Amino acid sequence: KNEVEQSPQNLTAQEGEFITINCSYSVGISALHWLQQHPGGGIVSLFMLSSGKKKHGRLIATINIQEKHSSLHITASHPRDSAVYICAANNNFGNEKLTFGTGTRLTIIP
């Protein structure tokens, strides 16, 4: 069992819909990252969270440390949001070891 689990694996939605992608982890962490990977392969770091909530444009990321759960939300989704979204956890042992979820493939249909 992977220490970082994402759901759903695939998500297709209409343009304009509110999107939620979930990430659960089973180990103690010091930070949780959300990454975006577009077709073509490049990876962009969206958020790094250790508590609470962060917002950047139409993207919102939340984390609940007690429940070991994080969510990535996209408001007013657009076809250019189509990508693979990956969560990754830094462990809390004071090093840079990173464990990844297997990703959520999001497709937004115009």
Add this chain to the structure above:
Amino acid sequence: EAQVTQNPRYLITVTGKKLTVTCSQNMNHEYMSWYRQDPGLGLRQIYYSMNVEVTDKGDVPEGYKVSRKEKRNFPLILESPSPNQTSLYFCASSSSRDSGGYTFGSGTRLTVV
């Protein structure tokens, strides 16, 4: 422009022929790391470095070597590549875990035949 530069972008090589994938960052980041990405397995960490001369194994270090002699460079060395090392490789750097996320290189697609 702040960036992580990986070279080469594409490489086809033969089993056993030593190769190096270079990674360089211009942001004075102390943390650097290497990952491989495989279908169905996602991203997995190979090695990471907390600073110059400080490196440690990730989840899949077998068959790889790294060095961190300078802060900006973190090359990945495959001493004797095998077909199971065919993968998409990414290098990344960050300034500190408390303030920033990661900046990724564009990736290196390696095929070992």
